[in-house]
Amino acid sequence: MKPRAQAAHGRSFGRMAGLYDEVRPRYPDAAINLVSRGWNDLDVCDLGAGTGILSTALLDRGANVIAIDPDDMSLANNPARSLVGSAEDTGLPESCVDVVTVAQAWHWFDEAAAAAEIARILRPGGHLIILINQLDVRIDWVLRLSRIMHAGDVHRPAYCPRPAGFDLVDHDLVEFTTPLTVAGIVDLARTRSYWLRSNQRTRTRVESNLREFFSLEHPVDGELELPYMCLAYGLKFDG
Known part of the structure; x- marks a missing residue:
């Protein structure tokens, strides 16, 4: 996907903000x-x-x-103090945070520009944590x-992200599950x-295929535990 189109898709989730918050999995403590x-009391972006x-x-x-x-539509659901900005231009002052966290968003960024911006806003010795929840396709x-x-x-x-200016200090793969009904999985899609x-035609086809899968190939009675893995990376700013 071209960078401009990728950035536009990265801004599209606000249309489903409430549903996104309801059905997307949380991040495990170990991650x-x-x-x-x-x-x-840590200052975190x-x-x-x-x-x-x-x-x-x-x-x-x-x-x-x-x-x-x-x-801004997604941020309207976010309970934290918020600012409209991007990974490449946060709008924050230099050396203002101890930790930068990136959950489920690294693939939307221009990695080189984002790494430079994260380095700019981190205090010396600060950390970058990248978390990626994904279906356990194993x-x-x-x-x-x-x-x-x-x-x-x-x-x-x-897979391991390698942003310039950061050293990988820890990483983990955390297995977990989240309970969902078939309707919840359709909402997840x-x-x-x-x-x-x-x-709309494509959406109707995907929903039909999902319901058929859980009716014929993998029958479900009520809720199922949907298996996930969280890929977690801790990186230290070497500046």
């Missing part, structure tokens, strides 16, 4: 605490913060959070589900970028 086990799934968890841990996102039926949903943003477990940029 959030990868670098810092004590968040109390949650970059690409969206509706605030991670922002909320950081606030609950006592962090001072500023949420940055280009989508499981056969989940792989099939991801293909029906067109969940194409799935990284291999060996509705929050994905493929759905948001598709026409």
Whole structure:
């Protein structure tokens, strides 16, 4: 996808902000605490913060959070202090935060420009934490589900972001599940970028294929536990 089109799609989630917040999974404690086990009073920039799934968890841990996102409709749902901005131009002053967190957003960024901006706003010795929740496609039926949903943003477990100016100090793969009904999984599909940029005919086909899958191939009675993995990376600013 061309950078301009990619940026536009990254701003499209606000149209589904309430649903996104309802059906998208939370981040496991082991991933959030990868670098810092004590968040109390840390100054944190949650970059690409969206509706605030991670922002909320950081606030609950006592962090001072500023949420940055280009989508003001998503930020309207975010409980943290917020500012409309981008990963490449946050609008924040230099050396103002201890930690920058990026949850479910790194793939929307211009990596080189974002790395330079993150380095600018971090204090010396500060950390960057990148979290990626994705369906655990190592499981056969989940792989099939991801293909029906067109969940194409799935990284291999060996994937590792390498932004310039940062050293990887820790990483982890955290397995977890989240409970959803079939209707909830259809709603989950509705929050994905493929759905948001598709026409009604395509959306109807995807929903029909999902319901058929859970009716015939993987029958479900009530809720199921949807398997996920969280790829978590802790990086230290070497400036």
